[in-house]
Amino acid sequence: MRLIKSFVVISYILLFGGNVAAQSIANYPDRTVTIIVGFPPGTATDTVARVLAERFTNKFGKTFIVDNKAGQGGSMGSAFVAKAAPDGYTLVLSATAPLAINPNLYTNITYDPRKNFAPIGLVSWLPYVFVTNPKTGINTIQQLTEKAKANPGQLTYASIGNGSTSHLLMSMLTRQAGINVTHIPYKGSAQSQTDVMSGQVDMTFDTMLTLMPHIKAGKLKAVATGGLTRSQFAQDVPTLDEQGLTGFNAGAWLGLLAPAGTPKPIIDKLHKELNAILDDPDVIKRLNELGSESLKSNSPAEFSAFIQTEYTKWGQRVRDSGAKIE
Structure with a gap:
């Protein structure tokens, strides 16, 4: 039963x-x-x-x-x-x-x-874009390379955290350019960008989405984009490949x-x-x-x-x- x-x-x-x-x-x-x-x-x-x-x-x-x-x-x-x-x-x-x-x-x-x-x-x-604080006077990758080699480890860059895409892309950039730039990790885009705009940090490599308003406002200088072709959102900004970092092609x-x-x-x-x-x-x-x-x-x-x-x-x-x- x-x-x-x-x-x-x-x-x-x-x-x-x-x-x-x-x-x-x-x-x-x-x-x-x-x-x-x-x-x-x-x-x-x-x-x-x-x-x-x-x-x-x-x-x-x-x-x-x-x-x-x-x-x-x-x-x-x-x-x-x-x-x-x-x-x-x-x-x-x-x-x-x-x-x-x-x-x-x-x-x-x-x-x-x-x-x-x-x-x-x-x-x-x-798309990612590499930017600097306008007061650094770094407007091209050549200027970045020259200044970084003259002052090893003294220039600083912000990322949105250890292991983030912005961190790795900047590591790729510095490795390919043969320069030594000090990494300062943050916990997100907002504070990292604020510190670059204030001059506490010299540069960052972040998404165009988050950086474009500050670029348009003149608070950040767009030096290069990360793709092999120029971005539709910033046709006047040359790529890293154009500026001598041959084959550099990355985004998220x-x-x-x-x-x-x-x-x-x-x-x-x-x-x-x-x-x-x-x-x-x-x-x-x-x-x-x-x-x-x-x-x-x-x-x-x-x-x-x-x-x-x-x-x-x-x-x-x-x-x-x-x-x-x-």
């Missing part, structure tokens, strides 16, 4: 429990969704995340909120999501550093970007991910709406005004392959730089 009852209970769970789960996926989202950002408010990633949250909220009729969990070059936020329930209600807008650089740089990263996430889609490209990308194991129908649903958002002319214009270029991933599988490629590429750059953080 007990065996019969047990069989009935198990059959009920399998039949109706499965139906409930399928219905829950079909009705996704039916409550608040949190987009984790591993950087402080006001950074490029945070700004783009808030654009997405607003659009997802309007589309689905359920609230999408942004929660900042800053630290370890953006990796604290990614680590949090890697361990979250794979139900689609905790997502992460992550970037080059947490997914490609930091796992090769830090010795204590607790997640594997190639295994612990379900990629949804690429979101945007963030942003992508939306969920924890590994998130049901495929939820991933596909989010991917479809993400692409619709990134196709919206108003969103494209808004991202462009922020200094960010809208991207669109053809499929979650292609985004996954992209992460694999970036992981390998940046791993080599980290090894070349000799950087390692405990």
Whole structure:
């Protein structure tokens, strides 16, 4: 009799429990969704995340909120999501550093970007620009090189944290230029840029999104951009490649991910709406005004392959730089 009852209970769970789960996926989202950002408010990633949250909220009729969990070059936020329930209600807008650089740089990263996430889609490209305080008189890479070689270790540069993209790009610049410049890490863009503008630090290499307002206001001097071609947002600013650092080509990308194991129908649903958002002319214009270029991933599988490629590429750059953080 007990065996019969047990069989009935198990059959009920399998039949109706499965139906409930399928219905829950079909009705996704039916409550608040949190987009984790591993950087402080006001950074490029945070700004783009808030654009997405607003659009997802309007589309689905359920609230999408942004929660900042800053630290370890953006990796604290990614680590949090890697361990979250794979139900689609905790997502992460992550970037080059947490997914490609930091796992090769830090010795204590607790997640594997190639295994612990379900990629949804690429979101945007963030061009980087190298700037100086106008009072330094450094307006070209040649002037930077000459001044740095005449005063080894005396010039200073700010980054948004150890292991951040801004830190690694500046390490690449100084290594390729053969100069010694002292690194001063901060916990985000706002304070690092404030100190460069005030003259406490000489220079920084950060996203165009966060730096352009200060460049336009004349508070910072745009010396060079990080891509191989000039940015559409600053056509008058030469690239590092143009100024003698041959082949220098780097920036940052942003992508939306969920924890590994998130049901495929939820991933596909989010991917479809993400692409619709990134196709919206108003969103494209808004991202462009922020200094960010809208991207669109053809499929979650292609985004996954992209992460694999970036992981390998940046791993080599980290090894070349000799950087390692405990």
